[in-house]
Amino acid sequence: MFFKMIKGTFAIFTIFGIALVAAFIYAYTQISLDARQLIDYKPDASTLVLDKNGATIGYIFKDKHRLYATYDEMPRSLIEALIAIEDTRFFEHNGVSPDAIIRALFKDIKAGSFVEGGSTITQQLIKNKLLTSEKKIGRKVKEAVLAMKIEDELTKEEILERYLNEIFFGNGYYGVKTAARGFFHKELKELTLKEVAILVGLPNAPSSLNPLKHYDKSLNRANNVLYRLKTLGWIKEDVYLAAIKETPVVYESTLTQNLAPYITDEVARQFGKDIEDLKTGGYIVHTTIDLKQQKIAEESIDKAYKNAMRMSPSSSLNAALISIENSTGNILAMVGGVDYTKSSFNRVTQAKRQPGSSFKPFIYQLALDRGNNPSTPISDAPVEFEYIDPSGKKQMWKPQNYHGESSRGSISIRDALVKSSNLATINLVNDIGLGTVINKLETLDVTNIPHDMSISLGNISVSPLQMAKMYTIFSNNGNIMEPILVSKIIDREGKTVFESRNETKIVFTTSGQAYLMTSILQDVVRRGTGTGASVGGIDLAGKTGTTNNSVDAWFCGYSPTVETVVWIGRDDNKPMSRNITGGSVAAPAFASYYQKLISLYPKTKRRFNVPVGVESINGEVGTDVSPIPDFIINPPLLDLFDTNATELIPEANTTEENPVSNLDILNGNQD
Numbered sequence: 001m002f003f004k005m006i007k008g009t010f011a012i013f014t015i016f017g018i019a020l021v022a023a024f025i026y027a028y029t030q031i032s033l034d035a036r037q038l039i040d041y042k043p044d045a046s047t048l049v050l051d052k053n054g055a056t057i058g059y060i061f062k063d064k065h066r067l068y069a070t071y072d073e074m075p076r077s078l079i080e081a082l083i084a085i086e087d088t089r090f091f092e093h094n095g096v097s098p099d100a101i102i103r104a105l106f107k108d109i110k111a112g113s114f115v116e117g118g119s120t121i122t123q124q125l126i127k128n129k130l131l132t133s134e135k136k137i138g139r140k141v142k143e144a145v146l147a148m149k150i151e152d153e154l155t156k157e158e159i160l161e162r163y164l165n166e167i168f169f170g171n172g173y174y175g176v177k178t179a180a181r182g183f184f185h186k187e188l189k190e191l192t193l194k195e196v197a198i199l200v201g202l203p204n205a206p207s208s209l210n211p212l213k214h215y216d217k218s219l220n221r222a223n224n225v226l227y228r229l230k231t232l233g234w235i236k237e238d239v240y241l242a243a244i245k246e247t248p249v250v251y252e253s254t255l256t257q258n259l260a261p262y263i264t265d266e267v268a269r270q271f272g273k274d275i276e277d278l279k280t281g282g283y284i285v286h287t288t289i290d291l292k293q294q295k296i297a298e299e300s301i302d303k304a305y306k307n308a309m310r311m312s313p314s315s316s317l318n319a320a321l322i323s324i325e326n327s328t329g330n331i332l333a334m335v336g337g338v339d340y341t342k343s344s345f346n347r348v349t350q351a352k353r354q355p356g357s358s359f360k361p362f363i364y365q366l367a368l369d370r371g372n373n374p375s376t377p378i379s380d381a382p383v384e385f386e387y388i389d390p391s392g393k394k395q396m397w398k399p400q401n402y403h404g405e406s407s408r409g410s411i412s413i414r415d416a417l418v419k420s421s422n423l424a425t426i427n428l429v430n431d432i433g434l435g436t437v438i439n440k441l442e443t444l445d446v447t448n449i450p451h452d453m454s455i456s457l458g459n460i461s462v463s464p465l466q467m468a469k470m471y472t473i474f475s476n477n478g479n480i481m482e483p484i485l486v487s488k489i490i491d492r493e494g495k496t497v498f499e500s501r502n503e504t505k506i507v508f509t510t511s512g513q514a515y516l517m518t519s520i521l522q523d524v525v526r527r528g529t530g531t532g533a534s535v536g537g538i539d540l541a542g543k544t545g546t547t548n549n550s551v552d553a554w555f556c557g558y559s560p561t562v563e564t565v566v567w568i569g570r571d572d573n574k575p576m577s578r579n580i581t582g583g584s585v586a587a588p589a590f591a592s593y594y595q596k597l598i599s600l601y602p603k604t605k606r607r608f609n610v611p612v613g614v615e616s617i618n619g620e621v622g623t624d625v626s627p628i629p630d631f632i633i634n635p636p637l638l639d640l641f642d643t644n645a646t647e648l649i650p651e652a653n654t655t656e657e658n659p660v661s662n663l664d665i666l667n668g669n670q671d
Contacts, residue, residue: 035146038129039153041162043068045282045492046178049264051291052330052487056181058258060268062279068492069177071161073188078176079160081193081200084228087121091156095122095147122147124203125163169199170206183211183250193239194246197222197229211250219247260294262336262346263287266485269349275489275497282492288330288484296596297321297333301566304589305338308553308568311585312577316570320347322468322483323564323593328502329472329481332562343571352461353569357420357529358545358554358582359458361474361517364417364425366432366440368516369509374414375617375630379427380407385453399426399453414520414630418528420544422457429456444470444480458545467556468565474518474541475558477511477611479504511611512633518608519631521557532587533557535594538606542590544582549575555586559594560605566590 045068046061059065083090089097097120119127126146150159169179176199180188184195191199201221202209211218223244230240258264267285272278305319323333336346345351367378385397401407401422416424429437434453441449446466450459462470465483472481482503489498509517521541524530529544533555542557552569553576566586570576598604610631617630 035130035149035153038125038150038162041165043165044280047278047281047283047285049267049285049287051287051289051294052332053290054286055291057260057287057289057291058264060264060279060285064174065172065178066165066174067177067181068165068282069161069175069188071157073177074161074164075189075191075196077193077196078164078188078191078200080234081196081225081229082121082160082164084232084234085200085225086124088232090121090160093120095120095149095151096144119143120147121163122150122159125159125166126150128168129162129166167203168206169202170210171212182253184248185251185253192246192248193226193235193243194222195248197225197243198248201225212252215250259291260289260334261340261344262348263289263294263334263485265344266334266336266346266349269346270485271489271498283497284490285486286488286490288325288328288332288487289334290332292600293323293333293597294335296593296600297323297335299596300589300592301335301338303592304566304568304585307588308576308580308585311579314570314574314576316572316574317568317576318343318347318571319566319568319589320351320464321564321566321589321593322348322464323562324468324472324481324483326472326475326481326558326561326563329469329476329483330487330502331483331485334485345571347567347571348464351463351567353463353552353567354460354547355458355462355467355554355556356545356547356552356582357458358467358543358556359460360417360420360425361521361543362441362444362470363429363432363437363456364413364520365473365509365513365517366437367413367428368513370432372413373630373632374516374520375412377410377412378416378424378431379409380411380416380421380424381409381427382407382423383426383430399423414523417520417543418523420529426453426456429453444473446470458547464565464567467554468563471556471558471563471565473509474514474521475563476504476514478509478514512614515608515611515614516631516633522608525557529581529583530555530557530587532583533590535591535598538594538598538604539608540590540594541608542587544587546581546583550578550580551575553580553582553584553586555582555590557590559597560608562594562597562604564590564593566593 043066044062044064045066046059048059048067049057051057059067087097123143126143130146131143154162165175165177167176168174169176169183171179171182173179173182177188179199179202180186180191180195183198184191186195198211198218198221201218201224202211204221208214209218209221226235226240226243229235230237235243267287268278271285275281275283301319301321305317308317308319318337319335320337321333321335322331324331334346334348336348336350337343367376368374383399385399387395387397389395399422407423411419411421411424415421416428430453434451434455437455438449438451441455441460446460446462448461449455469480469483472479484500484502486498487500488496491497518541521543522539524543525533525540530542533540533542538559540557540559542555545552545554545556551573552567554565554567556565558564566589568576568580568585568589598606613633614631615633617632
């Protein structure tokens with residue numbers, strides 16, 4: 001009976017062997033399989049987004065998150081551990097291991113079904129990349145034939161590189177480099193032997209062995225890998241025992257490890273059209289962001305949001321902040337909203353809001369550019385304008401100061417801006433000429449400018465990004481800078497495909513005239529509407545802005561090196577509480593940011609430089625508590641504008657370009 005069983009088994013093996021050989025010969029000569037996908041392997045790879053210091057911000061990808069690793073990046077321990085547990089004779093076979101097939105065949109026959117495939121690493125790679133995982137003879141034959149073809153074309157090292165980049169490691173991580181960064185926050189060369197063992201054990205069952213969900217199981221699997229290494233004599237006993245005892249820290253990271261999603265989104269928005277494979281091409285994007293400043297910016301906005309919510313609870317309330325380097329326009333921090341998970345809309349770059357009185361410095365700069373100085377008196381007298389409403393009736397518009405503050409009749413340019421006088425600003429626009437103001441605004445790339453006196457109080461629609469750009473006129477000595485988010489983009493071959501240039505354009509003024517404005521805006525922070533922005537130990541200049549009925553609250557300001565714009569409002573454009581103003585909420589957020597900034601970077605430049613030719617006429621530049629002196633430019637400058645362009649505005653604004661809705665905001669509630 002025993003000999004009959006042996007004879008029967010032998011017959012089965014003989015028949016199977018003949019069939020297998022015949023199938024191999026047929027497949028190799030007749031089956032056309034495209035191996036180019038692995039031979040010319042260039043998988044989709046995530047784009048890496050870095051801050052200015054090389055720290056990882058996050059990743060941009062389409063379907064699979066994969067960071068590509070070359071064979072040279074892979075430590076020897078990783079290669080040995082993989083071969084030990086998956087394919088000990090990898091460097092000896094030609095893609096198919098007869099010994100492994102025979103062992104698997106015995107187990108399959110004994111079980112009466114396919115329980116073990118006997119696949120080599122090459123076959124596993126083919127199964128994952130080119131074929132399905134179904135356990136059928138036809139598929140196994142194709143796999144084996146293709147494995148031999150691949151081995152003819154590629155070196156063993158190239159096969160291992162492809163395998164370790166292609167395999168899924170669970171948790172959304174494709175490729176061993178992705179898994180190393182995701183689970184352990186390490187580069188491959190930094191991995192311990194135990195961490196290596198965990199990783200090479202994962203592809204066997206990435207879900208049930210996920211160390212985040214099944215830590216003990218992943219350790220047991222890793223210990224099996226270590227035992228196999230010891231059994232083969234590839235590690236010594238003491239190394240084995242030390243690795244067995246190790247319990248690595250596993251991090252529960254998000255799929256992209258995105259520390260600043262508004263920034264990665266903005267990178268994709270700015271470059272997605274020009275670089276079509278941005279999400280799949282494995283680029284390295286170097287941004288101008290400083291993650292340390294990004295963190296304190298987020299903390300400052302969170303503080304402002306909580307303060308605003310206590311005053312005016314609303315599900316649509318939101319906030320934003322952008323900070324840039326004065327001299328370059330490089331964006332150092334950008335917070336597009338208070339909670340990205342609830343809204344990915346970037347209010348820094350995509351929202352268009354009215355800036356209110358934070359726009360006034362541009363009008364007053366025009367007055368300084370005409371040869372005036374901060375002590376020059378201007379009219380603060382009440383004025384009336386006649387206009388035709390949509391029904392055709394004549395109406396009178398009588399603008400007022402914020403909260404109905406009375407007119408003084410005459411006020412200095414400095415005090416007018418420090419106190420944010422509406423009447424003085426309107427009279428100033430009337431004196432300069434509406435046409436001149438509009439022409440100058442157009443050079444700042446401001447669009448949809450209303451052709452009426454509502455421009456006096458900031459009735460334009462701009463994003464915080466645009467305001468930041470415009471304020472560089474003051475913070476950068478009269479030179480407007482184009483804000484820059486990305487400094488350089490490198491493709492996976494190391495070629496630079498994009499490199500930014502810092503673009504400077506003189507629009508309004510000279511450095512001396514810009515400094516006159518800085519001295520006024522310092523006074524706004526010291527004794528005006530922006531006292532909430534004050535920080536001891538550093539010069540700060542800026543302006544508040546609060547639009548009609550507190551729909552928007554702003555603070556736009558700068559130190560000698562860094563400029564920051566803060567906005568708070570409701571996404572539905574509805575009014576907030578009247579207690580929420582640029583001075584009460586936005587300015588303190590600005591102050592919080594700079595308090596942390598000088599603590600983070602104690603060598604930050606603290607004092608504004610006084611340009612050559614600017615002279616004090618009633619004091620000296622002193623400490624935080626000393627008064628800001630008035631300044632003049634010596635010798636005085638001539639009027640920079642064509643006098644023909646400074647005629648008064650017509651008595652009545654009756655054209656279709658001057659709708660009453662624009663004038664409605666000038667009712668004394670605009671700061």
